Amino acid sequence: MVSIPTISLNDATWFPELGLGTYGLRGDHGIAAMVSAVESGYRLLDTAVNYENEAEVGEAVRRCGLDRDELLVTSKIPGRDHGFQKAIASIERSLKTLRLERIDLQLIHWPNPGVGRWLDTWRGMIEARERGLVRSIGVSNFTEQMLTTLIDETGVTPAVNQVELHPYFPQGPLRAFHREHGIRTESWSPLARRTELASEAVVEQIASGHGVTPTQAVLRWHVQIGSTPIPKSASPQRQIENADVFGFALTPEEVDALTALERGRLWNGDPNHHEEM
Ligand SMILES: NC(=O)C1=CN([C@@H]2O[C@H](COP(=O)(O)OP(=O)(O)OC[C@H]3O[C@@H](n4cnc5c(N)ncnc54)[C@H](OP(=O)(O)O)[C@@H]3O)[C@@H](O)[C@H]2O)C=CC1
Numbered sequence: 001m002v003s004i005p006t007i008s009l010n011d012a013t014w015f016p017e018l019g020l021g022t023y024g025l026r027g028d029h030g031i032a033a034m035v036s037a038v039e040s041g042y043r044l045l046d047t048a049v050n051y052e053n054e055a056e057v058g059e060a061v062r063r064c065g066l067d068r069d070e071l072l073v074t075s076k077i078p079g080r081d082h083g084f085q086k087a088i089a090s091i092e093r094s095l096k097t098l099r100l101e102r103i104d105l106q107l108i109h110w111p112n113p114g115v116g117r118w119l120d121t122w123r124g125m126i127e128a129r130e131r132g133l134v135r136s137i138g139v140s141n142f143t144e145q146m147l148t149t150l151i152d153e154t155g156v157t158p159a160v161n162q163v164e165l166h167p168y169f170p171q172g173p174l175r176a177f178h179r180e181h182g183i184r185t186e187s188w189s190p191l192a193r194r195t196e197l198a199s200e201a202v203v204e205q206i207a208s209g210h211g212v213t214p215t216q217a218v219l220r221w222h223v224q225i226g227s228t229p230i231p232k233s234a235s236p237q238r239q240i241e242n243a244d245v246f247g248f249a250l251t252p253e254e255v256d257a258l259t260a261l262e263r264g265r266l267w268n269g270d271p272n273h274h275e276e277m
């Protein structure tokens with residue numbers, strides 16, 4: 001079993017330095033994959049209303065037999081549920097589907113600028129936290145400008161911003177903003193969804209120097225730039241490989257060499273334009 005270290009979020013709750021993405025993990029196979037991840041040491045399961053697997057995530061939490069307080073579940077409000085009351089109702093539906101009494105980290109999945117209600121949605125999440133439905137609140141795919149508005153208008157700083165982040169899109173300016181405001185960065189598609197990243201010469205070279213796999217070198221890079229990666233894997237073996245990145249360290253030069261792979265977003269997901277209902 002791998003021991004995954006934790007950090008403190010800006011609301012003084014704990015948060016792991018690495019978690020499990022669950023997009024595409026559904027049905028009995030999905031539950032088994034999540035349970036095996038928890039048995040390997042994962043303590044954070046990342047879901048969303050739109051993944052249509054909250055029922056499976058809740059079942060995995062119950063089946064793995066750990067004390068509920070030892071596990072964190074993240075879910076995300078979709079664009080169709082934006083608005084103050086609609087956000088609260090969305091969270092209540094998620095709790096019902098999960099069959100859990102609390103969501104540990106609730107995020108706004110995408111700002112959906114065309115809907116134009118992310119600020120009201122944030123206010124709804126603040127209310128949901130006050131009612132004890134969720135423990136921590138954060139956002140996903142928010143820009144510096146949007147984060148500034150949330151903070152200025154409500155006085156509540158998101159605990160987390162989960163964004164596309166990998167060596168091809170290292171998000172330097174956004175990470176600097178997060179650091180300045182005490183927002184934890186979380187990396188989605190941390191392996192760039194297994195595009196050619198793992199076979200980049202520089203990744204292979206760094207990995208072989210440490211006696212680890214290219215995937216482990218990439219995940220270690222996330223840890224060292226201060227972002228929590230949530231790699232998805234359905235395979236128990238690959239889950240262990242992905243989590244086993246806390247026994248070696250990249251040099252600052254190696255971190256920089258991976259960051260230098262930057263070439264931009266891999267998908268058409270600019271939060272200023274992307275709409276996802
Ligand atoms: N907030 C947002 O807007 C978004 C959030 N997310 C979240 O981020 C999570 C992770 O991102 P995702 O897009 O899934 O992409 P990842 O970068 O995590 O890549 C997942 C792919 O890599 C493969 N893989 C995983 N580990 C290994 C390994 N060690 N060796 C070889 N192949 C491997 C997986 O296959 P296999 O399962 O067979 O191992 C899968 O095909 C999602 O599951 C979701 O929870 C994702 C997109 C957007």
Ligand SMILES: O=C(O)C(=O)[C@@H](O)[C@H](O)C(=O)CO
Nearest residue numbers: 023048109110267268269276
């Ligand atoms: O997986 C998620 O959480 C998403 O939001 C995806 O739809 C993501 O936006 C995507 O796949 C973009 O191509």
